[in-house]
Amino acid sequence: MAPFIYILGMASTFGKLFSVSTWGESHGPAVGAVLDGCPAGIPLCEKDVQEFLDRRRPGQGKMTTARNEKDQVKILSGVFEGKTTGTPISFVVFNEDQHSNDYANIEKWYRPGHADLCYDLKYGFRDYRGGGRSSARETIGRVCAGAVAQKFLKQVAGTEFIAWVDSIGKVDCPAVDAETISREQVEASPVRCPVAAASAQMEAEVLAAKTAGDSVGGTVRLVVRNVPAALGEPVFDRLDALLAQAMLSIPACKGFEVGSGFAGSRMHGSEHNDEIFFDGKAYHTRTNNAGGIVGGISNGESILCRMAFKPTATISQPQKTAGRGGENGELAAKGRHDPCVAVRAPVIVESMAALVLADLYLQQLRQK
Amino acid sequence: MAPFIYILGMASTFGKLFSVSTWGESHGPAVGAVLDGCPAGIPLCEKDVQEFLDRRRPGQGKMTTARNEKDQVKILSGVFEGKTTGTPISFVVFNEDQHSNDYANIEKWYRPGHADLCYDLKYGFRDYRGGGRSSARETIGRVCAGAVAQKFLKQVAGTEFIAWVDSIGKVDCPAVDAETISREQVEASPVRCPVAAASAQMEAEVLAAKTAGDSVGGTVRLVVRNVPAALGEPVFDRLDALLAQAMLSIPACKGFEVGSGFAGSRMHGSEHNDEIFFDGKAYHTRTNNAGGIVGGISNGESILCRMAFKPTATISQPQKTAGRGGENGELAAKGRHDPCVAVRAPVIVESMAALVLADLYLQQLRQK
C-alpha cells in the first residue's frame, strides 16, 4: 500500500443546531457522544437514556451477538437539578466485555463486505480490533442523543417514533396499521416484528443463518406520528433528504424510501396524489402516498419510511479475500457478530429520525 | 391559517468545501447559483456549463413541458483568462418564457401532491407563480455547479457520471452493462432510456399519460466510473449517505438504493459479500453488490445506485382538494408541466452525485 501521511480525519458530527458528535472504538476504553445545542429546561436523567440503550445493547438472546455489554450510560455534563441547562451534554459508556484477541486474523485479512479495506485505503492503517470505529458500538452515541431528541419532541409535540422489522431474508411481515402499532408490540418479538406468525418465521431464518455460519439481511419500517407541520428546508435540507442521509449513515443500510417510494414510481399522478381537505382545524390528506412529506416539508401526516439492511459482512464461513500485503487467500472470521443487523436496528432508526426532526424543529422555531 | 411572523428562511447551500448555493424562482427575473470553494486553475468557460444545461432544459419535444427556455448561462465571477481563480463562481440564467397568468387558480387551490400547502404552512405565504422556489427551475443552479464538479473530477481522476431512465410507469429497461454504457446512448433516446425497444414503450407510456391529462413516475439509474478510492467520511458523512441526501433533495425523488439495495436485504452474507482480490496494483472485488461503497467509503469500484421518482404532482385532470381559506373544492391545474419528471432527471442526478464526490474529494486531499 502506498505510504499515506496526514490523512484528514472523519467528520462524526450530525445536525446544525441540535448537533451530536459521537466518538469511540469497539475495543477502546469507552464510547460516547456530545450533544450540543439541546434546549435548556428539558427534564433529563440517565434512566431516560438507559431505557433506549437497553433496546440497542447486545447479548439479548439467540438473535444477537454473544458480546455481553451492560452499556451503562453516565451523563458527565449539561444537566443540573434534573434539567438540561442548554450546555453540551456529554454521554459516556465504558466498554467491558472485550475479546480483542479474537481479531488477530482480521488484522491480516480484509473481510469481504466489511470496511476493513476502505479504512486502510483512507487512513493508511486502522484499529482492527472489532472493527474499531466501524463497529456497531459507534451507534451507542447516536442512541444516547436520539433518546434526548425523542424525549424533547414527545414533550413539545407529542411526537412518537416506532420502528419495526418488516422482513428478514425472504420472510415478509404482513402490512400493519402504522397509526396504531405500539412499541410494546414490537419489543415483544425477539426479532422486533410485531406480527407473531411472521416473527416466528423470521426467528427461524436468523437461527438457520447463524447455524450455517452465515448472516441474513432485512428491512425496517419507521412511522413517526404527531409530526409538527412545516419541518424541513425545501432545497437541499429537505426533511426526506436528511432522513435519507440519516438512515444510510447507519452501518449496513443500503436503501431508503419514503411514502410510496419505489412502488410510487410505477403509478400515475391521478392515483398517487393525496387528496387534501380541511377539517375545520387543519389541512389533512385522505391517503398518505407522500409519507407525510411534500416538497421536502412535513405536512402534518405521519411520516412513513422503509430501510434496507444488507446481511452482516462478518461471517464464520470461509471466504476468499486478500490481505494487507497484497496476498490473495482465505478468511474464516472469528469474533462475535450479529447474524442479522436488522434485529437491533429499530432503536437506531428511531434515534436518527428523532435527531433529524429535533434539528429541523429548532430551525423552524418562530416568534409569533 | 395561523398568523406567522418571522419564519426562518431556507438553507439552499450544499457541500462543506466544494459548496453550492442556489437561488431563484420560476417566475422571478432569473435563477442561478454561487459555487464557492472550487479549486483554482481549472479551465472553465460558459460553453462547458451550457452543454449540461442544454440536457436539462425544457421544450425539448413531446416528452417534456412546453415551456420554452433557452437557459443561456452567464458566468459573472470566479473565472479569469479561461481558468477558475479559486474565488466564488456566480452563474445566472435569466427567465424568459413566463406565463404567470396561467397560475391564477393555483394561488387559490392547493395542488394535491405539490408543495403549495407546505410552503404556506411553513412561510405563511408563497410565490405561487409556477411553484416559485419549488419549481424544477431551481435545479438549474445545481446543474451549473455540477457541470464544474464533473469537469474537475474528469480532469483529476477520469471520473465519469452516466445516469439513465430505468423505468417509466410499469415499463422496465432490461439490464444494461454499467461499465460500458455511454452518454451518447442515453441521449439518443427521447426518454433517455438506452435500450431502443424499452425506450419506444416508455415514449408511448409518457404520451398516454400526457394525453389523459395525467402524469407518470419512473426510476433512474446512475453509474460513476473511475471513482477515486477512500472518499467518504465514515460516520454521518458516508459517501452513500450523502448521495442519498443529494438524490432525495431532487424534486419528486422518493427512494434511493445503492448496490444491491432492497434486493440485498433478502440475501445471505455468503452470497452478498464481494470477494476481494489484489491484482498486483490495486484491490478489487469480483462482484459489486456493495455498489462501490463499503463502510461509507469508496473502494474504487464503480458506484451504482437507483432512484425512484413519483409522478408529477401537477396534472390537468380535475382533483378534489382544499383552498387557502379552508374551503374544500376541486382543481384542474393549468400551466405547463412535464408529464414525467424522470425524463429530465438524469443530468440532475449526475450533477448532484458530482457535487457530493467533488466535495469529498477535497476533504480527502492529502500531503504525501
Add this chain to the structure above:
Amino acid sequence: MAPFIYILGMASTFGKLFSVSTWGESHGPAVGAVLDGCPAGIPLCEKDVQEFLDRRRPGQGKMTTARNEKDQVKILSGVFEGKTTGTPISFVVFNEDQHSNDYANIEKWYRPGHADLCYDLKYGFRDYRGGGRSSARETIGRVCAGAVAQKFLKQVAGTEFIAWVDSIGKVDCPAVDAETISREQVEASPVRCPVAAASAQMEAEVLAAKTAGDSVGGTVRLVVRNVPAALGEPVFDRLDALLAQAMLSIPACKGFEVGSGFAGSRMHGSEHNDEIFFDGKAYHTRTNNAGGIVGGISNGESILCRMAFKPTATISQPQKTAGRGGENGELAAKGRHDPCVAVRAPVIVESMAALVLADLYLQQLRQK
C-alpha cells in the same frame, strides 16, 4: 514559484442561519451576494438596499477614490409582492467604470502591504485587475445583506447601528455620546466624523496624504442601540468573538476592542465591574465597561466597539518590492485608490455587525 495544482477555493460565506455568500471581482462583469436564511415576510425593495450602497460607493468627493460607480443594485430573487419569501435573496451590482489597463504594472510587481503576493502564494495565480477579489468592491455584497439585516433588526427590536470615524492618522475625535449620536451627524461630515472641528482636521490629514501620493490609517467606532438581551453563544460563538471576526474580515482592519478594551486591561476589577440594578422592568448596569456583552452574551446595554484600520496599501509613491519572477525592484502604483479606507468603512462596519446580530437573533428565537 512552486507549481501549484488544485488549490482549494475560498470560503465566502458568513453566518449560520442568516447566511450571506458574496462573489465578484473588481474588474469582472459584476459583484453580488446571496442572502440565505432571511426570514419570510419582511418588507423589502431595492431602494432599501440602495440607500446603504450609496453610503459605501466610491466617487463621493475628494476624500475617496476617483472610480465613479453608480452601484445600482438589482434583486433577482427572494422577494414577492414587496416582501421577503424566506427563499434566497440574490443581489447583483454590475461593474461599470473599469480602467483595467491601469493595472499592468501590478500584474508584474507585488504591492507592499497588499494581498497580491499572498494570493499568488495561495492560488498560484490571481486576477490582478484592481485587486480582483481582494478589492474593496467585495464589500458591496456585505452591504446588500447587511442592509436587510439592519432592516430586520430595526423592525423586530428597534435596533440601531451607527458607526463613525474616531481618528484619522494622529487626529482624534473627542468623545461623543454613543447613546444619542445620529447617522445624520455622521453623514454630514465628508470623513464621517460627527465633531466638526475634528472633521475639518481629518479632511486636511486625508488631503495631505493624497497630495503626497501617500495614504493614512484611522479608527472607527460602532454603537449598537436597543440590542435584544441574550444574544450570543457562550463558548466559541460569543457575540464579541463573532463581532471580532466580522470586523477583522473587513479589508485593512487590524484591531478590535469591545467596551473598555485595551484600556480595561490596566484597571482593577473593583473599578471595571459594571454595577447591576433592576429598574422594575429589566436589569441594567450603571456603567458600560463591558460594552454591552458579558460572558459572550448581550446584556441589553448598548454594544460599543472600536476598530483599527491600517493605511491603504496601494500608494503612488515609489516603493521597493519584488516581482512575480523573483526580481527585486521598485513600484509606483497607478490605479485609483482611497487615500484613507476608514472614511468609507462605517457602513461596512454597521453591515457586518448587523449580520452577526441577525444571525444570533435567529439562533435565539424561542417558543414561549
Add this chain to the structure above:
Amino acid sequence: MAPFIYILGMASTFGKLFSVSTWGESHGPAVGAVLDGCPAGIPLCEKDVQEFLDRRRPGQGKMTTARNEKDQVKILSGVFEGKTTGTPISFVVFNEDQHSNDYANIEKWYRPGHADLCYDLKYGFRDYRGGGRSSARETIGRVCAGAVAQKFLKQVAGTEFIAWVDSIGKVDCPAVDAETISREQVEASPVRCPVAAASAQMEAEVLAAKTAGDSVGGTVRLVVRNVPAALGEPVFDRLDALLAQAMLSIPACKGFEVGSGFAGSRMHGSEHNDEIFFDGKAYHTRTNNAGGIVGGISNGESILCRMAFKPTATISQPQKTAGRGGENGELAAKGRHDPCVAVRAPVIVESMAALVLADLYLQQLRQK
C-alpha cells in the same frame, strides 16, 4: 424574569475540518472535549497533552486561584498503538477539588462583570456552582485539543507558538525579540513575563490586588514562528479574523490586534507597508507591521498579535448589584478565583491559535 421555555442550546464547536467540541461545567463530574477531524498517523499519548494542561492548571502558587486540581487527562478514543487513527479523540478530565457550598450567595446575587445575569437571561436558569459552563475550567478542553494542534503543526512545519504576559495593570513588559523568545523564559516567571524586572513588578501588582480582595487586568502577546505561507481564506475566514474570534472567545478577553494594530491606524502607508524582497528561495518582508498576515492570508513571516484581558469579575470586595428576584443589594463573593486571568492565559492563547492554524492548514492541503 419572563418564563422561558425551550431556549436553544449553545454551540461549543470550533473549526471546520480540525474541529473541537468542548463540554463540562466547573462543578459537574468532569470536563472534556472531542477533537474531530484530526489527521491519522500523528504520534500522540496522554503525556503530550498533560504537559500543556499542567501549564494551565490552577493551584500553581500565589499568583493563581487556590483551587487545587491535578487535571489529569484521559484519552478515551482515537489513538491506537501510539498514533492518531483519524477518528474522534475524546479527552476527559474529572473534577476533584470542588467546594460547591462556597457558591450559595452566587445563586442569589448576580456578580457584576460576570456572566451570571446573561445566562439567566438566555437560558432561564443556570448551573451557578462556580460559574458552571462560564468557568475557566471550560478552557481545559481547548488546551487538550490545542496540544494536539501544536504537536501536529510542529511536526509538519516546525511551527512554534509562544505567548507571554505583556502587561499587568499599569506594569508593562519592555519589548522582547519575538523571533528568539523561548517558552522556558516565559515559564520561568510566576506571572509568565519573560523580563525579570517587569515580572517582579507584576507579581507585586497581582499580590496587591489579591490582598485588597480585588483583581487586575493584563495583556498577552503571541508570536507564531515558522508559519506555512498561504493559510487563511480571504473573505470572511481570514486568518486574522479567525484568530480574532478565537482570542475573543477566551473568557475575559476584550481586545485583539495583529501586527501594528491600533498603532498602525496612526501611520501613513509609506511607513506602514512592509517592503517585499526575494532571497533566492522565498519572498520575505524587511519589516513586519502586517504581523505575518496580509489580505487575511499568511505570508510566511511570524504572526504577531496582542490580546487585552479585563480584570477578573469575581472579587471579594463588596459590590452593589441586583438579585434573581429583582431585589437591589450588595454582594461580597466567596469562592476561589484568580486575581489576574492573564497569568494563566498564555497556554490558552497558544491553544486557540494552534486550533485556527491547524484547521486552515487542512483547508489548504493540496495535491502537487
